[in-house]
Each structure stands twice: as structure tokens, then as C-alpha cells.
Amino acid sequence: MDWDAIISYLPRYKDALLLTVKIGWLGILLAFIIGVLCAAVIHQKIPVLRQITGFYIELFRNTPLLVQLFFLYFALPKVGVRVSPQFCGSLGLGLLGGAYMAETFRSGLENIAPIQSESAQSLGMSKMQAFRYVILPQAVSSSVPGLLANVIFLLKETSVFSTISLMDLMFTAKDLIGMYAKTIECLTLLVVFYLIMLLPVSILGSLVERRLRHAEFGN
Amino acid sequence: MPNLGIDVLFKGKNFLRLLGGLWAAVRISLISVAISIALGLVMGMLMTSQNKILKAVFRVYLEVVRIMPQLVLLFIVYFGTTRVFGWDLSAEYAAIIVFSFWGVAEMGDLVRGALISIPKIQYESAQALGMTGLQIYLYVILPQTIRRLIPLSINLITRMIKTTSLVMMIGIVEVLKVAQQIIEANRRTSPNAAFGVFAVVFLLYFIVCWPISRLAAYLERRWS
Known part of the structure; x- marks a missing residue:
């Protein structure tokens, strides 16, 4: 191990991490919004929109992010839609994640038996109250572990960003290996920085999962 | 309507090359x-x-795989x-x-999940009938878990196919790489080829993965 080299590489890895985190979290936020909207459309059975949403979910769940990014970044400019690599990364991640998030929310909502809403209403709650105090807490508690799993999945997927010329961790590692041929040092740093990014989310995931189990009623 | 470069695909053997690239990944x-199914069982x-x-060893192994992006492992x-x-x-x-x-x-994690979902009483009853550990697995537990596992393993195939798109980053000529080569080779005659070719690659992945994931969903519904 060449520790001097490692220390001199640190700033570049730090910048790469910050860039990845920035694009990643923007993408995840977008995925969250898309997911909620899509799940609502499907749950409320809105005609036409529902079919479109279904097609979108199937399309993005069945293609790799790398291909989606290539399409957004290299193909769309040919029809006049030009976007920056950063925006492209967030958009691609958001579209991919939206499809996964939608499925998670949908199954969270579906897990709650209709009788719960009916019982709540027969106790004199309004529809809104039943949703707010009976359905939502259960839907959230059953979909949060899935959501956090999606967040980890999406943060891992950011590793392909280097293909659309974003200077993320993979790009930095490959670039430094190419320049100085200190393969071991570069790869070790790569692993360490991915751990810094992903380990907290993973630990949070298992903590939340344990805590939220208490929020389930009945079953 | 500008030329979107779909025609590039029908020049020479371009489309066959693209399919060949897809096959490399598949x-x-x-x-x-x-290998995963055999060793995973x-x-x-x-x-x-x-x-x-x-248990501790498997836990660490599982966490490593969960946390590290496949590209880093590659x-x-x-x-x-x-x-x-x-x-x-x-x-x-x-x-x-x-x-x-x-x-x-x-x-392995899927198999573990399927195995522990089999009620304990089945192991105990089989034991009470005088079966050995191996016999219990072969004749009682495995037949039940396999049914549960088939849809999940089919899902693993689509995830695997999607993830193998990463291999272009270590220099394997798969469908995206072939697509890039085709676009480069036709840069002069068909400057917009990127649109057509990448759209086709997008659809190719969908055409391969979608039926497989539908099959998995269908089996899951039918057998649950």
C-alpha cells in the first residue's frame, strides 16, 4: 500500500462522492415523487392514465439503467432534446427508481384489507380520517423497508454514471488507475467510499425495519 | 421528419451484429x-x-453483495x-x-427464506416417521420450496440480464458496445443514427426481459 498516494487521491474521491450523492439524492427524490403519483393513479384506477403508468413501470423495470442513460444522453439530443450530464443522471435515476417505488407503494396500499377502511367508516370516521389514521400508517409501515431497499438499489446503480461523462467514483478510480497504475490503492479507496455512502443507509434500513414492525395492527 | 437512423440497422449485418451483442450479455x-441456482440451493x-x-460468515457475505455495486465488484x-x-x-x-x-x-437468501417458511411441524413429522436429515430435505422440504422458488429464480434471470449490461465497462463487446460501433461507423452518412440505434437497444432489452418477468409474475400468482 502506498499511503502517500492514497492521501493525495483523497480529495478527488471526496469530490466524486459529493457529486454522486448530489445526483443520487436528486434522482431518488424524483423517483419518490414519480412513485407516489404512479401508485396513486393505479390505486385510484384512473382510466387511460393507468394504462400509460403501467406501461411506463414495465418499460423501466425491464431495462437496465445503463441503456436508459444512453438513450437519454446520446439519443435524445438527435431529436433536439439536449440535457446536461448531471440532469441526465438524476432524470435517468428518477425514471428508473419511480417505476420501482411505484410498485412498492402500490403493494403497500394493496396490503391493507378494504375491511379496515369500511370498519373505520362504520365507527364514524370520515373517509379522510380513515385514510389518515387507519390506512396510511399501515401502508407506510409496510412499504418503508421496501423504500429503503430501493434507495440502496438506486445508490448502487449510480455506479454507471461514468458512462455519461460524470466524474463519479467509478470514473475517478478508472482515471487514477489509468494515470498512475496504483490499482490496489485506487480500488481500496473505491470500496471505502462506496461503504461511506451506502453503509449508513443500509444500517438505517435494518433499524427502521425493526422499529416499524410494531406499527402493524392485527397480523 | 428528420432521418432518425433506423435504416442504419438494416445495412449489411448490423442488426445481426446487435443481436449477437445481446446474446453475449444474455x-x-x-x-x-x-451457477447461482446450483450453489445458491x-x-x-x-x-x-x-x-x-x-451464520456470521454468510451474513457478512450477504451484506457485501448487498452494499457493493456490481460494477465495483467487476x-x-x-x-x-x-x-x-x-x-x-x-x-x-x-x-x-x-x-x-x-x-x-x-x-441463497431466497432459498433460506423459502426453507424457513415451511412450518417446523413438517420437519418434526418427517423425523417422527424415521426419515434421516437428507431424506427429509429430498422428499419433504425441497419439493415444497422449489415451487416457491421457481418464480423467484426466473426473476433473478431478468435482473441478471439487466445487470450484465455493465460488462461493456470491462471491455466485453455486448449490445451497447456494438451499438456504439455501428453509430461510429455511420457517423458521416447517418449522423442521427444514435437515436434509432439506442432506441432499438432499449426495446431489445425490454423484449427480452418483459416476457420473462411476466412469466415469473404469472407463476407467482398461480402457485401462491
Whole structure:
């Protein structure tokens, strides 16, 4: 191990991490919004929109992010839609994640038996109250572990960003290996920085999962 | 309507080359899935054992696979191990090693989940009938778990196919690489080829993965 080299590489890895985190979290936020909207459309059975949403979910769940990014970044400019690599990364991640998030929310909502809403209403709650105090807490508690799993999945997927010329961790590692041929040092740093990014989310995931189990009623 | 470059695909053998590239990726994923299912079954059974050390080892293995992006693992195996051990590893073997490493963990966890979902009373009843441990697995537990596992393993195939698109980053000529080559070669005559070609690649992946994931969903509904 060449520790001097490692220390001199640190700033570049730090910048790469910050860039990845920035694009990643923007993408995840977008995925969250898309997911909620899509799940609502499907749950409320809105005609036409529902079919479109279904097609979108199937399309993005069945293609790799790398291909989606290539399409957004290299193909769309040919029809006049030009976007920056950063925006492209967030958009691609958001579209991919939206499809996964939608499925998670949908199954969270579906897990709650209709009788719960009916019982709540027969106790004199309004529809809104039943949703707010009976359905939502259960839907959230059953979909949060899935959501956090999606967040980890999406943060891992950011590793392909280097293909659309974003200077993320993979790009930095490959670039430094190419320049100085200190393969071991570069790869070790790569692993360490991915751990810094992903380990907290993973630990949070298992903590939340344990805590939220208490929020389930009945079953 | 501008020329979107779909026609490039029908020049010469371009479309066949694209399909050949797709096959390169699908082949790697099928080999890895086969290895993952075989070793994953064994690993899942071992994971249900009560041995503390074994449990801890599997836990670490699973966490590593869960947290590290597959691309990082590819880099470690393809660039890292070749450097440390000085062996000559082809990109394709590196890819198969990484995807199997990932798949075995995923599959093992699925098998473990399926095994522990079988009520304890089934093990006890089989034991009471005088069956040995191996017999219990072969004749009582496995037939029930396999039914549960088939849809999940089919899902693993689509995930594997999607993930193998990463192999272009370690220099394997798969569908995206072929697409880039086609676009480059026709840059002058068809400057907009990127749109048509990448759209077709997008659709090709969808056409391959969608039926497989529908099948998995169908079997899951039917057998649950």
C-alpha cells in the first residue's frame, strides 16, 4: 500500500462522492415523487392514465439503467432534446427508481384489507380520517423497508454514471488507475467510499425495519 | 421528419451484429444464473443451520453483495485480482465470477427464506416417521420450496440480464458496445443514427426481459 498516494487521491474521491450523492439524492427524490403519483393513479384506477403508468413501470423495470442513460444522453439530443450530464443522471435515476417505488407503494396500499377502511367508516370516521389514521400508517409501515431497499438499489446503480461523462467514483478510480497504475490503492479507496455512502443507509434500513414492525395492527 | 437512423440497422449485418451483442450479455447471465441456482440451493440450506460461525460468515457475505455495486465488484475482479495474483483473466470469466458471486448470495437468501417458511411441524413429522436429515430435505422440504422458488429464480434471470449490461465497462463487446460501433461507423452518412440505434437497444432489452418477468409474475400468482 502506498499511503502517500492514497492521501493525495483523497480529495478527488471526496469530490466524486459529493457529486454522486448530489445526483443520487436528486434522482431518488424524483423517483419518490414519480412513485407516489404512479401508485396513486393505479390505486385510484384512473382510466387511460393507468394504462400509460403501467406501461411506463414495465418499460423501466425491464431495462437496465445503463441503456436508459444512453438513450437519454446520446439519443435524445438527435431529436433536439439536449440535457446536461448531471440532469441526465438524476432524470435517468428518477425514471428508473419511480417505476420501482411505484410498485412498492402500490403493494403497500394493496396490503391493507378494504375491511379496515369500511370498519373505520362504520365507527364514524370520515373517509379522510380513515385514510389518515387507519390506512396510511399501515401502508407506510409496510412499504418503508421496501423504500429503503430501493434507495440502496438506486445508490448502487449510480455506479454507471461514468458512462455519461460524470466524474463519479467509478470514473475517478478508472482515471487514477489509468494515470498512475496504483490499482490496489485506487480500488481500496473505491470500496471505502462506496461503504461511506451506502453503509449508513443500509444500517438505517435494518433499524427502521425493526422499529416499524410494531406499527402493524392485527397480523 | 428528420432521418432518425433506423435504416442504419438494416445495412449489411448490423442488426445481426446487435443481436449477437445481446446474446453475449444474455449468455453470461444464463451461465451465471445456472451457477447461482446450483450453489445458491446449497448455500440456502447451509444458511438455515444453527452454526454461529457459518451464520456470521454468510451474513457478512450477504451484506457485501448487498452494499457493493456490481460494477465495483467487476473492477475488483477484473483489474484488482489480476494485478495482485498476476493471473490472466478474460473479461468474460471475470464477469461470470462476479455475477455468480452476486447471484449465489441472492439465491441463497431466497432459498433460506423459502426453507424457513415451511412450518417446523413438517420437519418434526418427517423425523417422527424415521426419515434421516437428507431424506427429509429430498422428499419433504425441497419439493415444497422449489415451487416457491421457481418464480423467484426466473426473476433473478431478468435482473441478471439487466445487470450484465455493465460488462461493456470491462471491455466485453455486448449490445451497447456494438451499438456504439455501428453509430461510429455511420457517423458521416447517418449522423442521427444514435437515436434509432439506442432506441432499438432499449426495446431489445425490454423484449427480452418483459416476457420473462411476466412469466415469473404469472407463476407467482398461480402457485401462491
